[in-house]
Amino acid sequence: MNANTSRHEPAEEDKEAQLLSWTARDLPTGRHQFHKERLMAQIHDMRQQEQREQQERRTAPAAPGKRRRLRLPRPAIALPALAAALAGTVVAGIVMQGGGGTRDGGVATGPALTTRVGAAAAGAPQLLDQISLAAADAYASHPKVGPGQYVYIESRTADTFLKTVNDKTSLASHALHRRQVWMSPDGTKGWLIDPAVNDSPEGETLSLPDEQGNTPKADLNSPSYDYLAKLPADPAKLLAKIYKETEGQGNSPDQEAFTTIGDLLGESYPPADLYPALFKAAAKIPGVVVVRDAVDAAGRHGVAVARLDETSGQREEWIFDPKTHVFLGERTVQVRQGTGADALIKPGTVMFTSAIITRSVVDDIKQTPATDG
Numbered sequence: 001m002n003a004n005t006s007r008h009e010p011a012e013e014d015k016e017a018q019l020l021s022w023t024a025r026d027l028p029t030g031r032h033q034f035h036k037e038r039l040m041a042q043i044h045d046m047r048q049q050e051q052r053e054q055q056e057r058r059t060a061p062a063a064p065g066k067r068r069r070l071r072l073p074r075p076a077i078a079l080p081a082l083a084a085a086l087a088g089t090v091v092a093g094i095v096m097q098g099g100g101g102t103r104d105g106g107v108a109t110g111p112a113l114t115t116r117v118g119a120a121a122a123g124a125p126q127l128l129d130q131i132s133l134a135a136a137d138a139y140a141s142h143p144k145v146g147p148g149q150y151v152y153i154e155s156r157t158a159d160t161f162l163k164t165v166n167d168k169t170s171l172a173s174h175a176l177h178r179r180q181v182w183m184s185p186d187g188t189k190g191w192l193i194d195p196a197v198n199d200s201p202e203g204e205t206l207s208l209p210d211e212q213g214n215t216p217k218a219d220l221n222s223p224s225y226d227y228l229a230k231l232p233a234d235p236a237k238l239l240a241k242i243y244k245e246t247e248g249q250g251n252s253p254d255q256e257a258f259t260t261i262g263d264l265l266g267e268s269y270p271p272a273d274l275y276p277a278l279f280k281a282a283a284k285i286p287g288v289v290v291v292r293d294a295v296d297a298a299g300r301h302g303v304a305v306a307r308l309d310e311t312s313g314q315r316e317e318w319i320f321d322p323k324t325h326v327f328l329g330e331r332t333v334q335v336r337q338g339t340g341a342d343a344l345i346k347p348g349t350v351m352f353t354s355a356i357i358t359r360s361v362v363d364d365i366k367q368t369p370a371t372d373g
Contacts, residue, residue, distance in 0.1 A: 187224025235280035251311035296329030298355035
């Protein structure tokens with residue numbers, strides 16, 4: 001059956017909606033969209049293979065009692081919650097559409113994002129020490145988040161993803177767009193406005209329990225402010241906990257630790273004593289380097305602390321103001337030629353980019369600092 005003519009069964013449609021809503025909750029600052037598209041493309045390809053195998057079995061039936069299982073390949077960066085859910089679910093009838101000049105989820109799509117690959121250099125521990133000192137000074141006056149209040153983060157984000165249309169896979173990107181998220185201190189109430197996730201201008205709820213009545217506990221992959229407040233502020237103890245809690249995730253322990261800290265920098269509100277500890281912990285991770293010139297999603301040039309994922313060939317970069325050392329945003333750049341399913345991804349492709357515009361505490365959900373009071 002052609003993918004363009006396949007249909008969703010209602011129960012499967014509900015499962016898919018629930019699974020994709022979890023990507024919005026579990027991953028920060030738009031990165032869920034890149035992984036969602038990648039997973040959906042992989043599932044589409046597997047479904048085509050499964051359909052071919054079903055056709056073959058019609059003409060040459062398999063031995064009685066034997067049944068093939070559809071296996072989901074592991075993405076380049078782990079998605080524990082989504083991958084675990086998908087492992088027991090066959091999502092049917094996914095159609096990857098769109099392309100240059102079209103719209104996908106309320107955001108215009110176009111060619112892949114590209115950049116010049118900046119040279120990496122030594123000196124990350126020294127730079128991170130300077131950044132941690134600046135962070136300690138800047139965050140000393142940041143207010144705590146009290147009961148009934150919300151962490152508000154506004155960012156600009158864009159991403160490049162693999163898209164399959166009529167059995168043909170290509171690279172595309174979502175245009176730079178505004179993302180707004182609100183989360184209560186305990187993580188049980190929240191709201192997201194991101195046209196790459198939901199094309200409604202009103203956005204969607206992130207409040208718990210979810211559609212299945214579950215209220216999962218906060219963790220490093222989905223932290224609340226209250227959870228972060230309980231993490232050790234000692235860099236060595238903090239890094240040890242990160243390694244322990246992320247064991248078995250990602251492409252390597254070091255890369256996953258680096259990615260986890262980067263996610264906390266991007267879309268969370270670390271308490272004042274934890275924020276500088278994150279940078280000191282990152283300085284202890286092997287393979288961390290400096291990129292002297294990197295550009296965030298808002299076009300701001302800065303210096304980046306980065307690490308190359310040897311498996312995917314992608315370099316994750318945390319971008320800071322070169323003078324004040326304030327965190328600006330992050331991006332993921334393909335440094336080495338992709339292989340296998342990622343062969344279309346060339347060096348210089350920007351897989352993900354973001355810029356933090358506002359990080360604040362507000363008194364009500366969907367309230368912004370401009371509307372305070």
